[in-house]
Protein backbone atom coordinates (compact mmCIF):
# COMPACT_ATOMS: atom_id res chain seq x y z
CA UNK A 583 0.00 0.00 0.00
CA UNK A 584 1.22 3.49 -0.82
CA UNK A 585 2.38 5.27 2.29
CA UNK A 586 1.79 8.73 0.83
CA UNK A 587 -0.92 10.18 -1.36
CA UNK A 588 0.34 12.91 -3.68
CA UNK A 589 -0.89 16.34 -2.61
CA UNK A 590 -2.80 18.36 -5.13
CA UNK A 591 -1.87 21.15 -5.11
CA UNK A 592 1.57 20.70 -3.52
CA UNK A 593 2.86 23.32 -1.06
CA UNK A 594 4.02 26.49 -2.84
CA UNK A 595 7.76 26.67 -3.52
CA UNK A 596 8.18 22.89 -3.38
CA UNK A 597 9.84 21.00 -6.22
CA UNK A 598 9.65 17.37 -7.19
CA UNK A 599 13.17 16.39 -6.16
CA UNK A 600 14.85 13.60 -4.32
CA UNK A 601 14.56 13.54 -0.57
CA UNK A 602 18.27 12.81 -0.12
CA UNK A 603 19.47 16.28 -1.15
CA UNK A 604 16.45 18.32 -0.03
CA UNK A 605 16.88 21.29 2.32
CA UNK A 606 13.44 20.73 3.81
CA UNK A 607 10.66 18.19 3.57
CA UNK A 608 6.98 18.81 4.17
CA UNK A 609 4.31 16.13 4.67
CA UNK A 610 0.75 15.95 5.99
CA UNK A 611 -1.28 13.83 8.38
CA UNK A 612 -4.95 14.46 7.56
CA UNK A 613 -6.77 13.22 10.64
CA UNK A 614 -8.76 14.50 13.60
CA UNK A 615 -8.91 11.15 15.38
CA UNK A 616 -7.36 12.62 18.56
CA UNK A 617 -9.64 15.64 18.63
CA UNK A 618 -13.06 16.06 20.15
CA UNK A 619 -12.57 18.82 22.72
CA UNK A 620 -14.19 21.34 20.37
CA UNK A 621 -14.98 21.60 16.68
CA UNK A 622 -13.72 18.99 14.24
CA UNK A 623 -12.20 19.52 10.79
CA UNK A 624 -8.43 19.28 11.38
CA UNK A 625 -8.30 16.40 8.93
CA UNK A 626 -8.84 18.94 6.17
CA UNK A 627 -6.02 21.13 7.50
CA UNK A 628 -3.16 19.98 5.21
CA UNK A 629 -5.23 20.55 2.07
CA UNK A 630 -6.45 23.96 3.27
CA UNK A 631 -2.89 25.07 4.11
CA UNK A 632 -1.43 23.91 0.78
CA UNK A 633 -4.21 25.66 -1.15
CA UNK A 634 -3.67 28.84 0.87
CA UNK A 635 0.10 28.73 0.20
CA UNK A 636 -0.64 29.15 -3.51
CA UNK A 637 -2.67 32.34 -3.15
CA UNK A 638 0.53 34.36 -3.54
CA UNK A 639 2.41 34.15 -6.85
CA UNK A 640 5.72 34.29 -5.01
CA UNK A 641 6.86 32.10 -2.13
CA UNK A 642 8.45 34.75 0.04
CA UNK A 643 9.06 35.18 3.77
CA UNK A 644 7.93 38.13 5.91
CA UNK A 645 11.60 39.15 6.23
CA UNK A 646 11.91 39.36 2.43
CA UNK A 647 13.67 36.12 1.53
CA UNK A 648 12.39 34.67 -1.73
CA UNK A 649 12.39 30.89 -2.14
CA UNK A 650 15.01 29.97 -4.77
CA UNK A 651 13.77 28.62 -8.12
CA UNK A 652 15.59 25.40 -7.52
CA UNK A 653 15.10 25.29 -3.80
CA UNK A 654 15.21 21.98 -2.13
CA UNK A 655 11.75 21.87 -0.57
CA UNK A 656 10.07 18.53 -1.21
CA UNK A 657 6.36 17.96 -0.53
CA UNK A 658 5.81 14.24 0.06
CA UNK A 659 2.03 14.57 0.17
CA UNK A 660 -0.22 13.13 2.88
CA UNK A 661 0.12 9.91 4.80
CA UNK A 662 -2.46 7.53 3.32
CA UNK A 663 -5.03 7.04 6.06
CA UNK A 664 -7.82 5.69 3.89
CA UNK A 665 -9.94 3.29 5.90
CA UNK A 666 -7.66 3.58 8.93
CA UNK A 667 -9.19 3.07 12.36
CA UNK A 668 -7.75 5.09 15.23
CA UNK A 669 -5.27 2.35 16.23
CA UNK A 670 -4.08 2.08 12.61
CA UNK A 671 -3.39 5.80 12.32
CA UNK A 672 -0.35 5.66 14.61
CA UNK A 673 1.05 2.61 12.82
CA UNK A 674 0.64 4.24 9.42
CA UNK A 675 2.33 7.43 10.61
CA UNK A 676 5.24 5.43 12.03
CA UNK A 677 5.62 3.52 8.75
CA UNK A 678 5.51 6.67 6.61
CA UNK A 679 7.45 9.22 8.70
CA UNK A 680 10.47 10.45 6.73
CA UNK A 681 13.71 10.12 8.71
CA UNK A 682 14.82 13.34 10.39
CA UNK A 683 18.29 14.17 9.01
CA UNK A 684 20.65 16.88 10.22
CA UNK A 685 20.36 19.97 7.99
CA UNK A 686 17.06 18.89 6.44
CA UNK A 687 14.16 20.57 8.20
CA UNK A 688 11.30 18.11 8.64
CA UNK A 689 7.87 19.81 8.66
CA UNK A 690 4.64 17.93 9.31
CA UNK A 691 1.18 19.42 8.70
CA UNK A 692 -1.63 18.23 10.96
CA UNK A 693 -4.15 17.08 11.67
CA UNK A 694 -5.11 17.51 15.28
CA UNK A 695 -2.34 17.78 17.87
CA UNK A 696 -2.40 14.06 18.77
CA UNK A 697 -0.28 13.35 15.65
CA UNK A 698 2.81 14.97 17.19
CA UNK A 699 3.27 11.98 19.45
CA UNK A 700 3.56 9.22 16.82
CA UNK A 701 5.89 11.45 14.78
CA UNK A 702 8.30 11.91 17.70
CA UNK A 703 7.95 8.27 18.67
CA UNK A 704 8.87 7.20 15.15
CA UNK A 705 11.84 9.60 15.21
CA UNK A 706 13.45 7.89 18.22
CA UNK A 707 16.05 9.58 20.42
CA UNK A 708 15.41 12.14 23.13
CA UNK A 709 14.18 15.57 22.12
CA UNK A 710 14.04 19.12 23.36
CA UNK A 711 10.54 20.48 22.74
CA UNK A 712 9.25 23.99 22.11
CA UNK A 713 5.47 23.68 22.30
CA UNK A 714 3.70 26.78 20.97
CA UNK A 715 0.13 26.39 22.16
CA UNK A 716 -2.53 28.22 24.15
CA UNK A 717 -2.85 24.92 26.06
CA UNK A 718 0.00 22.90 27.61
CA UNK A 719 -1.72 19.61 26.67
CA UNK A 720 -0.69 17.74 29.81
CA UNK A 721 -4.06 16.48 31.03
CA UNK A 722 -3.81 12.87 32.22
CA UNK A 723 -6.95 11.72 30.40
CA UNK A 724 -9.58 13.74 28.56
CA UNK A 725 -12.94 12.10 29.39
CA UNK A 726 -11.03 8.82 29.83
CA UNK A 727 -9.02 9.23 26.63
CA UNK A 728 -5.25 9.17 27.23
CA UNK A 729 -4.48 9.56 23.51
CA UNK A 730 -6.43 12.81 23.17
CA UNK A 731 -4.77 15.91 21.75
CA UNK A 732 -5.10 17.37 25.26
CA UNK A 733 -2.58 14.81 26.65
CA UNK A 734 0.31 15.03 24.16
CA UNK A 735 3.04 16.63 26.27
CA UNK A 736 2.34 14.42 29.26
CA UNK A 737 2.56 11.20 27.18
CA UNK A 738 5.77 12.36 25.46
CA UNK A 739 7.45 13.06 28.79
CA UNK A 740 6.23 9.74 30.25
CA UNK A 741 7.59 7.77 27.30
CA UNK A 742 10.97 9.50 27.64
CA UNK A 743 10.87 10.67 24.03
CA UNK A 744 10.92 14.26 25.27
CA UNK A 745 13.18 15.55 28.03
CA UNK A 746 11.12 17.56 30.57
CA UNK A 747 14.26 19.59 31.42
CA UNK A 748 14.38 20.63 27.76
CA UNK A 749 10.66 21.27 27.30
CA UNK A 750 8.99 24.68 27.21
CA UNK A 751 5.43 25.77 26.44
CA UNK A 752 5.43 29.08 24.59
CA UNK A 753 2.40 31.37 24.36
CA UNK A 754 0.25 29.55 26.92
CA UNK A 755 -3.00 31.36 27.72
CA UNK A 756 -5.60 28.79 28.80
CA UNK A 757 -4.27 25.96 31.00
CA UNK A 758 -6.45 23.82 33.28
CA UNK A 759 -5.68 23.64 37.03
CA UNK A 760 -4.50 20.04 36.62
CA UNK A 761 -2.05 21.20 33.98
CA UNK A 762 -0.59 24.04 36.01
CA UNK A 763 0.06 21.53 38.77
CA UNK A 764 1.69 19.01 36.40
CA UNK A 765 3.96 21.66 34.85
CA UNK A 766 5.14 22.78 38.29
CA UNK A 767 5.72 19.22 39.47
CA UNK A 768 7.85 18.39 36.43
CA UNK A 769 9.45 21.83 36.37
CA UNK A 770 8.38 22.41 32.80
CA UNK A 771 8.51 26.14 32.11
CA UNK A 772 5.60 27.86 30.41
CA UNK A 773 6.03 31.32 28.90
CA UNK A 774 2.54 32.81 28.84
CA UNK A 775 1.13 35.07 26.14
CA UNK A 776 1.00 37.79 28.80
CA UNK A 777 4.73 37.45 29.40
CA UNK A 778 5.27 37.71 25.66
CA UNK A 779 3.16 40.90 25.60
CA UNK A 780 5.18 42.29 28.51
CA UNK A 781 8.75 41.45 27.55
CA UNK A 782 8.54 40.87 23.80
CA UNK A 783 8.68 37.90 21.47
CA UNK A 784 12.46 38.01 20.96
CA UNK A 785 13.19 37.56 24.64
CA UNK A 786 10.61 34.77 24.84
CA UNK A 787 12.11 32.92 21.87
CA UNK A 788 15.64 33.25 23.23
CA UNK A 789 14.50 31.87 26.59
CA UNK A 790 12.69 28.97 24.87
CA UNK A 791 15.82 28.06 22.90
CA UNK A 792 17.96 28.35 26.02
CA UNK A 793 15.72 25.76 27.69
CA UNK A 794 15.08 23.39 24.79
CA UNK A 795 18.22 23.76 22.69
CA UNK A 796 21.54 22.01 23.16
CA UNK A 797 20.39 18.81 21.42
CA UNK A 798 17.82 17.66 18.86
CA UNK A 799 15.11 20.32 18.82
CA UNK A 800 11.45 19.85 17.90
CA UNK A 801 9.05 22.76 17.42
CA UNK A 802 5.34 21.97 17.68
CA UNK A 803 2.87 24.71 16.74
CA UNK A 804 -0.82 24.61 17.57
CA UNK A 805 -2.44 27.43 15.60
CA UNK A 806 -4.56 28.27 18.65
CA UNK A 807 -1.46 29.86 20.20
CA UNK A 808 -2.47 32.94 18.17
CA UNK A 809 -5.20 35.30 19.40
CA UNK A 810 -8.63 33.81 18.53
CA UNK A 811 -9.75 36.81 16.50
CA UNK A 812 -6.88 36.30 14.05
CA UNK A 813 -7.27 32.53 13.66
CA UNK A 814 -10.93 31.64 14.13
CA UNK A 815 -10.50 28.37 12.20
CA UNK A 816 -9.05 26.23 14.97
CA UNK A 817 -10.74 23.62 17.11
CA UNK A 818 -10.42 25.59 20.36
CA UNK A 819 -10.00 29.32 19.68
CA UNK A 820 -8.64 31.19 22.73
CA UNK A 821 -8.83 34.93 23.27
CA UNK A 822 -5.64 36.58 24.49
CA UNK A 823 -3.05 34.63 22.53
CA UNK A 824 0.09 35.97 20.89
CA UNK A 825 -0.29 38.08 17.76
CA UNK A 826 0.17 36.86 14.19
CA UNK A 827 3.21 39.15 13.83
CA UNK A 828 4.79 37.66 16.96
CA UNK A 829 4.15 34.16 15.63
CA UNK A 830 5.77 35.06 12.30
CA UNK A 831 8.79 36.52 14.06
CA UNK A 832 9.10 33.30 16.06
CA UNK A 833 9.07 31.24 12.84
CA UNK A 834 12.04 33.20 11.48
CA UNK A 835 13.88 32.64 14.77
CA UNK A 836 13.13 28.93 15.20
CA UNK A 837 13.52 28.08 11.49
CA UNK A 838 17.24 28.65 11.98
CA UNK A 839 17.41 26.38 15.01
CA UNK A 840 14.88 23.53 14.89
CA UNK A 841 15.56 20.10 13.37
CA UNK A 842 11.90 19.22 12.95
CA UNK A 843 8.57 20.97 13.32
CA UNK A 844 4.87 20.55 12.97
CA UNK A 845 1.94 22.90 12.53
CA UNK A 846 -1.40 21.49 13.64
CA UNK A 847 -5.06 22.23 14.41
CA UNK A 848 -6.05 24.21 11.34
CA UNK A 849 -9.69 23.26 11.04
CA UNK A 850 -10.78 23.11 7.44
CA UNK A 851 -14.41 23.32 8.56
CA UNK A 852 -14.45 26.49 10.61
CA UNK A 853 -12.24 28.97 8.83
CA UNK A 854 -14.24 31.92 7.58
CA UNK A 855 -12.47 33.67 4.70
CA UNK A 856 -9.65 31.10 4.95
CA UNK A 857 -7.60 33.41 7.17
CA UNK A 858 -6.38 30.67 9.49
CA UNK A 859 -5.04 28.53 6.63
CA UNK A 860 -3.45 31.57 5.00
CA UNK A 861 -1.77 32.54 8.27
CA UNK A 862 -0.51 28.97 8.66
CA UNK A 863 0.90 29.02 5.12
CA UNK A 864 2.73 32.29 5.78
CA UNK A 865 4.15 30.88 9.02
CA UNK A 866 5.48 27.89 7.09
CA UNK A 867 7.10 30.15 4.46
CA UNK A 868 8.84 32.01 7.29
CA UNK A 869 9.90 28.84 9.11
CA UNK A 870 11.15 26.95 6.05
CA UNK A 871 12.52 30.07 4.33
CA UNK A 872 14.64 30.96 7.37
CA UNK A 873 16.08 27.45 7.34
CA UNK A 874 16.88 27.50 3.60
CA UNK A 875 18.30 31.03 3.78
CA UNK A 876 20.61 30.14 6.65
CA UNK A 877 21.73 26.92 4.98
CA UNK A 878 22.61 28.85 1.81
CA UNK A 879 24.73 31.25 3.84
CA UNK A 880 26.65 28.38 5.43
CA UNK A 881 27.46 26.88 2.01
CA UNK A 882 28.75 30.18 0.63
Ligand SMILES: [Mn+2]
Pocket residue numbers: 715716717804806807818
Ligand atom coordinates in the same frame (compact mmCIF):
# COMPACT_ATOMS: atom_id res chain seq x y z
MN1 LIG B 1 -4.12 24.00 21.80
